[in-house]
Amino acid sequence: MPELPTDRLAAVVPPEESLVGYLLRLSRPRFWLYLGGPVIVGVSYAADGPGELFSPLAVALFLYFTLPANVFLYGVNDIFDADVDAHNPKKDEGREVSYRGDGAVAWVVAACALAALPFALALPALGVAALLAWLALSVEYSAPPLRFKTTPFLDSLSNGLYVLPGVVAYAAVEGVAPPASAVAGAWLWAMGMHTFSAIPDIEPDREAGIRTTATFLGESNTYYYCVACWLLAAFVFTLTHWVFGALLLVYPVLVFGILAVGVDIDEAYWWYPAINTVVGTAFTLIALWVMLYG
Numbered sequence: 001m002p003e004l005p006t007d008r009l010a011a012v013v014p015p016e017e018s019l020v021g022y023l024l025r026l027s028r029p030r031f032w033l034y035l036g037g038p039v040i041v042g043v044s045y046a047a048d049g050p051g052e053l054f055s056p057l058a059v060a061l062f063l064y065f066t067l068p069a070n071v072f073l074y075g076v077n078d079i080f081d082a083d084v085d086a087h088n089p090k091k092d093e094g095r096e097v098s099y100r101g102d103g104a105v106a107w108v109v110a111a112c113a114l115a116a117l118p119f120a121l122a123l124p125a126l127g128v129a130a131l132l133a134w135l136a137l138s139v140e141y142s143a144p145p146l147r148f149k150t151t152p153f154l155d156s157l158s159n160g161l162y163v164l165p166g167v168v169a170y171a172a173v174e175g176v177a178p179p180a181s182a183v184a185g186a187w188l189w190a191m192g193m194h195t196f197s198a199i200p201d202i203e204p205d206r207e208a209g210i211r212t213t214a215t216f217l218g219e220s221n222t223y224y225y226c227v228a229c230w231l232l233a234a235f236v237f238t239l240t241h242w243v244f245g246a247l248l249l250v251y252p253v254l255v256f257g258i259l260a261v262g263v264d265i266d267e268a269y270w271w272y273p274a275i276n277t278v279v280g281t282a283f284t285l286i287a288l289w290v291m292l293y294g
Helices: 006-012 019-026 033-046 056-066 068-080 103-114 117-121 125-140 154-162 164-174 180-208 213-217 219-238 242-248 250-261 265-293
Strands: none
Touching: 019 068, 019 103, 033 056, 033 068, 033 154, 033 164, 033 265, 056 068, 056 117, 056 164, 068 103, 068 125, 103 125, 117 125, 125 154, 125 164, 154 164, 154 180, 180 213, 180 219, 180 242, 180 250, 180 265, 213 219, 219 242, 219 250, 242 250, 242 265, 250 265
């Protein structure tokens, strides 16, 4: 799996020293589809025909959750983690930028949050509730007073925030909530994914005095926790359709494969944007097949 494409990114965006270039890097382009992807999946399953896939509201939600939402989510994270990030190898190695204390950055991050509010005018009540929940969790994951990321198991549970853009998108198109089993299964998947991604940070977090599910359990037990989340996610997804449950089994299988082969978790971590994109694409293609031929 290739490294984070820092050189290629530098070739097509303004330099990191500029405000735009810094904000693009802060938004973690490798992870854009972690928020934008659920919108695609939600719209695909809610749409009754191809026309609804590209409705103005669906397109606007995808655009928002692909870039501005990531600037907001990771901007809040970096602002409140400025001291902790001194111990983070991802920052030292140049894979991610560190917050530089620029007041303009804080204003842009706040503006990206406010940019979500006009959607409330076009969404049904459920969509508004999911959008507000996403905003609240995005802030309180990193910011006081709750700062979920420093409380074992609440850090994992709160990362269901990555599912909420899909709930918003589904409600925007269909007007009702997606199946509860699908939301619950996706939430459990997000819990496992978040905790798995925290394994490389166990030692830096301990040095910084940060308590997470991963630092609490230790590396070996954290693998078991992730497998448990993903197996439960697969089971819950079968309540929607067995094919969905089968797709989710790729995650526990990969964990056992990583352990069996002895792949360095610091390397394996960077595979998952591609893995998640492939699984999300499979979910979307199933929806499109059913729409066109089901």
